[in-house]
Structures are given as C-alpha cells and as structure tokens.
Amino acid sequence: MDTQECCIKRSLCQHIELGEEDLLLLEELEHAPKEVERRSQLWKAGDVPEMLYTLQRGWAYSFHCSKGGSRQVLEIFLPGDLIGIREVTFNTHYTGVEMLTDGVVCPFPVQSLRRACQRSSTLGLAMHASASHQQAVITERLVNVLSHDAKSRIAHFALEIYYRLERIHATDGGSFTLPLTQRLFSLMLGLTEVHVSRTLTDLAEEGLIHKRRNAIRILDFERLSVLAGFVPEHCSEAINPLLRG
Amino acid sequence: MDTQECCIKRSLCQHIELGEEDLLLLEELEHAPKEVERRSQLWKAGDVPEMLYTLQRGWAYSFHCSKGGSRQVLEIFLPGDLIGIREVTFNTHYTGVEMLTDGVVCPFPVQSLRRACQRSSTLGLAMHASASHQQAVITERLVNVLSHDAKSRIAHFALEIYYRLERIHATDGGSFTLPLTQRLFSLMLGLTEVHVSRTLTDLAEEGLIHKRRNAIRILDFERLSVLAGFVPEHCSEAINPLLRG
DNA sequence: CGTACCTTTGACGGCTGTCAAAGGAAGTGG
C-alpha cells in the first residue's frame, strides 16, 4: 500500500500512535477503494450502521430530515475523514450521508471493527478518540449557533473549514477557496439562503471574503477571527495523556 | 454494594450487557460517593480530564464560556448520568461542569478506566456507546435549534428532559415538574431570559404547561409533542447488533 | 437550446433582542 492509498489507519492514528500489529490488522480488514458520484448516498437515516467509510477524495455531508421535510446539515466531511464512526454504536442511523462532489471512499465493515477492537484495546481507544473529536466539532457549532448572529456564524464556520483543510494540507496559499453553496451554509447554520446571500455580500463589501459561485475565499483571517470569536484550539488536540500506555 | 449505591456500572450497562468480571472490575476501581454542593464545579474548562463522575443524586450541567463572558449550556445531567465521558479522550476540557443542586457523585479515575478497557474490550465498547449516546442528545438539540423557533425549542427541550426522567423513573405521575430556571432555558436554547419568560407565558396560556418559580410542569404532552416535532426515538436505543459478541 | 440550479434584490412583517424598571421569592446575617 502506498501512502496515496486511503486507509482507515490514517484516520485512527491522528490522535494516538498505533502499533505495527494494529496497522496490519486495519489494512487487512479494509475493503478496496470505491468511486462514488456526487449526490449518491452512503446510507439513509434509519439504516443499520454496517459500514464505515474513509473519505479518500471529495466532500460529503451528513444531514437530518425533519417531519416538515426541512433538512439540517450536521457535518461536512473532508478528505481523510472517517464517516460513520459517530453513529457506529447505534442500531439505526439518525442522519443520512450524501456526497457533495464525486469522490472515492474506502469501506470498512463494522463487524471487522469490532473484531479489531477485541484484539487491540489501543484500536478501541483510537476509535473512541476519533468519534469524540468529530463530535466536538458539532458541539462547537452548537456553541457557535447559540451565541452568534448570522455574520459571526458564517465567519466561524468558514474558519472551521479552513483550519480543517489546513490540517490536511489542502489549502491553496494564504487565502483559500471553500467550495460550498450558500444553500449548504444555510442548512448548516439555521439561516435562510436569502439571508446568507445578504450576509456574504456584507462580508465581501467589508473586504473579509471574496465571493464566487459555489465558493468563497477568505481574504482577512485576522478580522474574520475577531468577528467570529474563533479560537482554533479544539481542532488538533492530542489524546488525554492519562489514557496512554 | 447494594443497588442504591451509585455505580459507574449502572451507566455503562445501559447499552450493552456486561459480564460478571466487568462489573467486579468497575466496582473495584470506583471511589466512594462524595457529597457536592450546589454551584460547586467538578472541573473547569482547560483542566486535564482525570476523573469521571457518576451522578447519584442531584442535577448538574456543562457549559462553555465565550470570550465575551457569555455562557452557553451544553448538557443537563440527571441522576444516573455519567459525567465526563464525552471529553475523556481530550487533553483539556472544553466545557466546565457545575452542580445545579446539592448532590452526590461517585468518582472514577480516568487511568482506571484505561486499565479496565485494556482488560475487557466489552468495557471499551460500553464506554464508547455511552459517550456516543450522550453526544446524540447534543446533536439532537443542534437540530432543534437549527430548525425551530423559540416556542418549539422550549417544547422540544422540555420533552427531552421528560423522557430522560421517565427512563430513570423520576417522573411524578402523568405530568411532571422540571426544576429549571428560565435562565437555564435561555442558556440552553440561545434565547434571552426575557423572551423565555414571554414564551413560557404563551405556552401556559395555551394550557400546554404550568409555570412555577424555578420549574415548569407539562400538562399536555400530545399538543406539546406536535408543536416540538418531537420523536422520542433516539433516547433509549440499544447498541448496534453488529457490534455485539 | 432548454432545464435545473445558484444567486441576488426588494418589500414587508414578525420574531426576538435590548434596555429599563419593578416586584416577589429565597437565602443570609444579625
């Protein structure tokens, strides 16, 4: 396996170091990469979680549908993210997952994960850490939505994505392009598309961002961070030292 | 140990059956119950997570403080809840935890948890399931806040607490009393105290709830559920069958 | 070239926040 090849191990070893045996175990059990098209769904709400996916290429998102038919977006998945770990312990999925772009995923059966964790408590810990980390992003957005107005919410969310892209070295220089529609912004932040459009226009007029179709570009990180009250603390934390060894 | 005595085992075995060995291991490692006063803090944001607590008696909440000094409440803990599992893998706490009432907690050292999980993969799984379940409550409130107005948010939150109390048989008959101040409501739901007061008055005038100082009482579950779009699905899910055995 | 998707703009209304003030209930110290 060359380093280009997507692997669940690269997701799981971000928080805790895995041994040689752990890595081999994961490699054995992972399925071959699979091409997936934009708008295809990895699963629907209500399905039994039976597969995890590592996102090798492309973007995806998870969402919840209310009875009224409205949709709320909960997570944006970027290349390298582990999709499904957050709900793997449930007997039905609360959220569906859909590709935002064409992409490639590497499937990993839940049953294999169980066996892997039985053979290595470090793997179990890595799995838990990965899920907690992912959930922390959601928690942080709840805090964002609870305490900020539209302008700050958008600023905060843009910065969240930026720092996650930076972590995987997917930013293109000082500024960066965020390929999300305004509709996605609205579904993530509890705003209407109309108001997102207005607010992005405001931010652009203030010189904080640049707007394009299906994308925005951050121009002034300094002022945007102040506006959002953003602290990039939580994104790259190492595991609790008391859980090591 | 009699059944009255609080124990981490009762939290962990809610989602997956634990073996005799697992239970003995947990009993051995748990510390003696400890009285805690209202307003005392179990830890502060920034601390290293070194202890879990099972809440034996009383209520508690976790919160995040923004730079501006405003506070957002993330979780309400009820008797039987495991406090700290959500952030146990992080090297610093993102949220502080404070007692809402006088109470009793049973401490459990994180290092002991690590050793317990090394000796039993089932315990590791139980820990993961417990954390995921707790996170799901937060995720559901994000969905709530993203898609509902003040009246529905309040209705949804009241029902969330009700079903959690029902699960631990702490409801007092058909209706029940929810001992939360309006300030707590506002911090949970991203509203002002003033607006919470107004909205509760509206709900009371419609006969859906009864209002008291520091508490409300649900009168009409049927209509309140419709208003909130509430589905009590997610609260009592068993573990993914593919992870068993 | 036609259709679907994405964005923008304006007018209007209402939900919700802000500011201010007041009173009642609970807790505290004397």
Next chain:
DNA sequence: CCACTTCCTTTGACAGCCGTCAAAGGTACG
C-alpha cells in the same frame, strides 16, 4: 424574627435582525 441582599420573573416600549414571498438573471449541464 427582621433587615438585607441576591436571585428569579414579569412587563413595556422600541429597534433590528432575519424569514417570507416574489421575481429576475446568471451559470452549469445535458
């Protein structure tokens, strides 16, 4: 038991953020 403080709630006036409705134009895609 009383005075005092603190906390919790309520009410009113007012402003503004944001949603709704409607229409139009631009861009991608087949």
